[in-house]
Amino acid sequence: MDKKLKKGISTCILYLLLIIGSIIMILPFYWMIATSLKTSSEVLKMPPMWIPTSWKWSNFAEAWKAAPFARYFLNTVIVTVFSTLGELVTSILAAYAFYRLEFYGKKVIFSILLGTMMIPGEMLLMSNFVTLTQLGWINTYQALIVPWTASAFSIFMFRQYFSTIGDELYYAARIDGSKDFGYLINIILPMSKPMIITIVIIKAIGSWNSFMWPLVVTNSENMRTLSVGLTAFITDTGTNYQLLMAASTFIILPMIIVFLVMQKYIIEGISHAGIKG
Amino acid sequence: MNKKITLKSSLKAYLYLLPAVAVIGVFVIYPLIKSFFMSFYVKYDYFKDKVYVYGIDNYKTVLSDPVFWHAMRNTMIFVIGVVPISIIISILIALMLNSKIKFGGLFRTCFFMPYVTSLVAVSIVWRWIYHKDYGILNYFLGIFGVHPIAWLDNPDVSMIALIILSIWKNIGYNVIIFLAGLQTIDKQYELAAQIDGAHYFKRVWNIVIPLLSPTTFFVAIVSVIGSFKIFDEVYALFNSGGGMAGPSDSALTVVFYIFRKFYGEWNFGVASAASFILFLVIMVFTVAQFCYARKRG
Amino acid sequence: MDIRLKEISMKFSNTTAVDNIDVTIKSGELVSLLGPSGCGKSTTLFMIAGLNKPTKGEILFGDECITNKEPEDREIGMVFQNYALYPHMTVLKNIMFPLKMKKVSKEEARKRAEKIAEIVQVEKLLDRKPKQLSGGQQQRVAIARALVKNPKVLLLDEPLSNLDARLRIEMREEIRQIQKKTGVTTIFVTHDQEEAMSISDNIIVMNLGKIQQYSSAGDLYNRPENIFVAQFIGNPKINTIEIDEINDKKIVVGIRAEDIHINDGTSVIKGTVRYVERMGRDILVKLNCNGKDISAYASKEVKVDVNDEVSISMDKGNIHWFEKESQKRIEPEKDWFEALMKSFQGGTK
Numbered sequence: 001m002d003k004k005l006k007k008g009i010s011t012c013i014l015y016l017l018l019i020i021g022s023i024i025m026i027l028p029f030y031w032m033i034a035t036s037l038k039t040s041s042e043v044l045k046m047p048p049m050w051i052p053t054s055w056k057w058s059n060f061a062e063a064w065k066a067a068p069f070a071r072y073f074l075n076t077v078i079v080t081v082f083s084t085l086g087e088l089v090t091s092i093l094a095a096y097a098f099y100r101l102e103f104y105g106k107k108v109i110f111s112i113l114l115g116t117m118m119i120p121g122e123m124l125l126m127s128n129f130v131t132l133t134q135l136g137w138i139n140t141y142q143a144l145i146v147p148w149t150a151s152a153f154s155i156f157m158f159r160q161y162f163s164t165i166g167d168e169l170y171y172a173a174r175i176d177g178s179k180d181f182g183y184l185i186n187i188i189l190p191m192s193k194p195m196i197i198t199i200v201i202i203k204a205i206g207s208w209n210s211f212m213w214p215l216v217v218t219n220s221e222n223m224r225t226l227s228v229g230l231t232a233f234i235t236d237t238g239t240n241y242q243l244l245m246a247a248s249t250f251i252i253l254p255m256i257i258v259f260l261v262m263q264k265y266i267i268e269g270i271s272h273a274g275i276k277g
Numbered sequence: 278m279n280k281k282i283t284l285k286s287s288l289k290a291y292l293y294l295l296p297a298v299a300v301i302g303v304f305v306i307y308p309l310i311k312s313f314f315m316s317f318y319v320k321y322d323y324f325k326d327k328v329y330v331y332g333i334d335n336y337k338t339v340l341s342d343p344v345f346w347h348a349m350r351n352t353m354i355f356v357i358g359v360v361p362i363s364i365i366i367s368i369l370i371a372l373m374l375n376s377k378i379k380f381g382g383l384f385r386t387c388f389f390m391p392y393v394t395s396l397v398a399v400s401i402v403w404r405w406i407y408h409k410d411y412g413i414l415n416y417f418l419g420i421f422g423v424h425p426i427a428w429l430d431n432p433d434v435s436m437i438a439l440i441i442l443s444i445w446k447n448i449g450y451n452v453i454i455f456l457a458g459l460q461t462i463d464k465q466y467e468l469a470a471q472i473d474g475a476h477y478f479k480r481v482w483n484i485v486i487p488l489l490s491p492t493t494f495f496v497a498i499v500s501v502i503g504s505f506k507i508f509d510e511v512y513a514l515f516n517s518g519g520g521m522a523g524p525s526d527s528a529l530t531v532v533f534y535i536f537r538k539f540y541g542e543w544n545f546g547v548a549s550a551a552s553f554i555l556f557l558v559i560m561v562f563t564v565a566q567f568c569y570a571r572k573r574g
Numbered sequence: 575m576d577i578r579l580k581e582i583s584m585k586f587s588n589t590t591a592v593d594n595i596d597v598t599i600k601s602g603e604l605v606s607l608l609g610p611s612g613c614g615k616s617t618t619l620f621m622i623a624g625l626n627k628p629t630k631g632e633i634l635f636g637d638e639c640i641t642n643k644e645p646e647d648r649e650i651g652m653v654f655q656n657y658a659l660y661p662h663m664t665v666l667k668n669i670m671f672p673l674k675m676k677k678v679s680k681e682e683a684r685k686r687a688e689k690i691a692e693i694v695q696v697e698k699l700l701d702r703k704p705k706q707l708s709g710g711q712q713q714r715v716a717i718a719r720a721l722v723k724n725p726k727v728l729l730l731d732e733p734l735s736n737l738d739a740r741l742r743i744e745m746r747e748e749i750r751q752i753q754k755k756t757g758v759t760t761i762f763v764t765h766d767q768e769e770a771m772s773i774s775d776n777i778i779v780m781n782l783g784k785i786q787q788y789s790s791a792g793d794l795y796n797r798p799e800n801i802f803v804a805q806f807i808g809n810p811k812i813n814t815i816e817i818d819e820i821n822d823k824k825i826v827v828g829i830r831a832e833d834i835h836i837n838d839g840t841s842v843i844k845g846t847v848r849y850v851e852r853m854g855r856d857i858l859v860k861l862n863c864n865g866k867d868i869s870a871y872a873s874k875e876v877k878v879d880v881n882d883e884v885s886i887s888m889d890k891g892n893i894h895w896f897e898k899e900s901q902k903r904i905e906p907e908k909d910w911f912e913a914l915m916k917s918f919q920g921g922t923k
Contacts, residue, residue, distance in 0.1 A: 003644075014378065015378065018370075018378070022383075022384050025390060025391055025448070026387050026390055026391075028402050028403065028445075029402075031402070032402045044410075045411075048413050091297060093294070093297065094293060094298070096293055101286060101290040102282045102287075103282060103287035103291065104282060106290075109298070121506075122506055122532050122552055123308075123553065125535075126315060126545045126548050126552070127307070127309075127311040128308045129539075130315075130323050130326055130545070131303070131304075133326075134326055146300065147300070147304040149296075150298075155297060180289070209395035209396060209397075209398075211396065211512070215512075215540075226395075227395050231513055241408075244401060244405070248399075248402055251397075252395060255393050256394065258393070260386070266393070267385070270450065270453050465658040470660075471625065473723075474646050474672050475675045476644075483671070484660060487660075488662060
């Protein structure tokens with residue numbers, strides 16, 4: 001029985017470690033929401049109050065009004081939606097070209113795109129800022145959206161995915177009289193749903209959470225995104241942690257919900273990217 | 278059906294490529310080149326895009342600036358602090374999740390959740406967790422008899438605060454990649470190792486981890502590059518509108534330095550020079566990792 | 575060391591892969607587990623290895639019941655179908671690995687590894703990595719790794735199926751020689767009956783999770799105990815003829831092609847040639863005899879062509895009789911042979 005006991009103990013330890021690890025991972029989020037529901041005196045209670053007793057839902061409303069979060073929210077949504085759409089369109093078209101079409105310089109252009117994936121964005125910051133200034137786009141939606149409407153990464157992921165759709169469908173479509181564009185729209189697109197969903201989610205999360213870029217290209221309150229607005233809010237609230245936590249919830253919660261609903265796609269997408277790497 | 282390359286087919290393809298290439302061309306390739314030239318703009322008016330003096334003074338300025346080296350040192354500490362620990366913890370968690378346990382999906386969800394959240398917002402939450410008097414981290418440490426640590430005010434520990442936050446946030450991503458890597462290892466090697474007399478930990482050490490090295494390599498590269506570029510967390514944990522990166526700038530990182538030169542002092546030339554130096558450093562580290570991997574076969 | 579499988583069963587959720595097997599494998603013998611795909615032979619092997627846990631029954635090595643012992647502790651050597659050589663280690667390190675696990679000192683491990691490498695003839699390849707070796711070489715390294723720790727038993731799971739035909743024949747000889755040299759009890763899983771017949775001391779024939787017969791190659795061939803074994807062993811497949819009624823019994827008759835003789839002139843049974851396969855040393859004649867399709871061997875000198883009428887005869891002693899219902903071998907009664915001959919002539923039903 002000694003063997004069985006040993007196995008039982010190690011299984012217990014395994015579960016214990018995993019449970020502790022999981023708690024460490026999500027405790028900050030729980031704490032964020034719990035703090036958001038406290039009164040200012042409860043917030044400063046030591047030892048900490050794990051379960052809020054006052055359930056001050058009004059904190060959320062108060063935080064929302066304390067700074068133009070409605071506007072921040074709107075901006076973030078607009079930026080996320082349009083840059084994601086833009087990237088979808090540009091990437092799918094480009095991926096199709098690499099997948100199906102023949103043209104001069106195919107290999108060269110492909111290699112250059114590959115190279116761009118290795119460039120750190122920080123290096124391009126200053127120059128892009130100048131470009132945008134010249135275009136008069138500083139502090140506009142264009143500045144927030146346009147530079148993010150293309151990604152070499154997405155192009156590669158789509159191309160990879162397209163190549164798993166066999167040649168025969170293409171031949172059949174051509175014989176049926178469909179030209180390339182029709183084939184793309186009618187056949188490839190519907191069959192690429194899983195990859196589209198994955199890319200949309202990864203891109204949307206990235207766009208929603210982006211900080212440095214919106215920080216740099218916006219300079220007025222009404223163009224700020226949630227992440228920038230949040231950092232500005234820190235100075236406003238001072239030590240009003242329950243409002244600060246409530247405000248943080250505005251930006252964190254939507255993505256958690258998206259994640260919980262769509263985890264399968266996200267995790268699969270990242271696993272694939274990892275294996276290809 | 279092999280299609281021939283003709284002018285017509287090329288033009289058609291270029292049309293498909295145009296949107297993506299236009300955006301990438303304007304916002305990635307062009308700025309890459311321009312940034313390089315910008316690093317030589319010693320006197321520059323960004324609004325009119327007019328250069329008055331060219332030269333290598335910017336590089337001189339950066340390389341002789343003790344603040345820059347301070348930032349570089351901090352960044353190195355950060356990279357060395359984060360990457361190895363991250364990898365080790367992630368591999369351990371991936372191994373645990375890969376064994377036959379129930380609720381594997383649930384655990385995976387928990388570990389991955391921090392990754393999808395806004396770095397800035399999460400840093401603000403950690404700002405509260407790191408609070409000297411009311412933060413829950415000090416509360417937990419207090420249970421073990423540790424005196425309250427001024428995470429965000431004490432220059433000696435501010436980097437540690439940054440490191441803990443970064444490890445916490447990125448573990449999920451690494452775990453997923455390692456899980457995928459573990460799945461690609463043919464099960465028969467573990468069976469053979471069992472027959473050869475290797476119990477679990479010996480199997481992991483002698484067989485699984487060596488066979489996992491391509492994945493480990495990938496994670497190492499991505500983590501190193503990502504760690505060099507740390508910015509959001511510094512801004513949100515310590516900074517609230519310009520000024521010091523942490524108590525006496527103790528959490529100043531290279532990207533933050535670049536940001537300050539660019540957005541604070543409007544010194545585009547120096548900022549560009551610094552960013553190129555950073556790029557070179559990242560390149561050196563990446564190439565070194567590739568060489569190390571090649572040597573080990 | 576004898577290996578005893580005591581009423582072993584292995585059930586997976588809906589299927590019974592191994593059904594109540596009880597058998598003893600004698601020390602020092604090379605025994606094959608032979609059978610078609612899915613018969614349970616690999617499952618049985620894996621249970622002996624400890625990689626599968628039987629749902630019922632016990633396994634004994636000698637006198638020791640090892641059913642609950644982990645594979646790591648069973649001191650067995652195993653060669654997998656795909657060899658499972660550790661890709662990141664050199665040949666030498668691969669062979670030394672089991673000794674490393676046994677905490678043998680590095681110098682001694684090296685010596686033993688080099689010695690066994692010589693026996694299997696891979697001593698010149700010690701610094702290579704597995705991917706630099708051919709299939710045959712990889713297999714020898716796998717055998718070396720299995721033997722280096724002087725295992726109590728050597729298990730081989732279809733080790734030759736990935737090799738080309740000629741190499742397969744060469745390697746099975748070598749495996750036999752190595753086994754004889756080291757004297758280790760060996761169990762060899764294969765679906766190729768020729769392979770099993772050529773090198774085994776004894777063969778366990780399995781089908782549908784049950785043992786069909788356990789005996790020497792000769793006995794399997796000359797005295798198959800049931801219809802399955804009769805049909806599985808021997809190339810070409812044994813001729814089977816069903817006789818519906820002899821003394822109220824349904825009988826199946828088995829006659830091997832080489833036991834049917836053509837144009838002897840000594841018999842009254844006639845048949846029409848349907849097809850002739852000229853195979854070099856012999857010819858295989860497929861004929862139809864009163865509605866029954868049978869094959870017969872003849873030497874290459876015999877002249878026959880399609881649609882010829884030929885006369886055939888068969889040896890009474892080489893006929894195998896089986897009871898249709900139980901599928902088992904039975905001894906024929908006095909008048910059965912005549913009944914059989916009559917059925918060929920078109921007399922009896």
